Amino acid sequence: MNIVTWLNLVDLLVCLVVIISAIGAAVHRNLLAATVFAGVVSLAISFLFLRLAAPDVAMTEAAIGAGLSTVIFLIAVRRTEEVEGKDQ
Template structure:
């Protein structure tokens, strides 16, 4: 059961990554990249690596997404 859940979440990481690359809206792409990182931290929890999961959630999902969204806001790139 745990293996199936890990595979399903890994597929969601791939889908989020592909969406982040292919979306035309830069704001949606940044959110999709953050979702991929958040899903990766869930997989790390399932694989019994809580220290790596906390680092991925804090840096990958939290800080990197915040910096991307802040940069989009300051440059006005998200406005169409």
């Protein structure tokens, strides 16, 4: 069972995607862009959960990460944007 297959390559690439987009979400000043990056993080992590044979966790991650948190982030951005605008 110790054979390295194409799938290990896939795992590595997906981990790379997680790291890149997590850094992007932390670094970006534009809040919409950061929201998109956070969505990509949850997408890639959901696939990794599938690879770890945990479909229920993957489904939850998909529901929370892609659906709920994106919408909540958008609502939060809208509520706070005006304050930031006055600040500048």
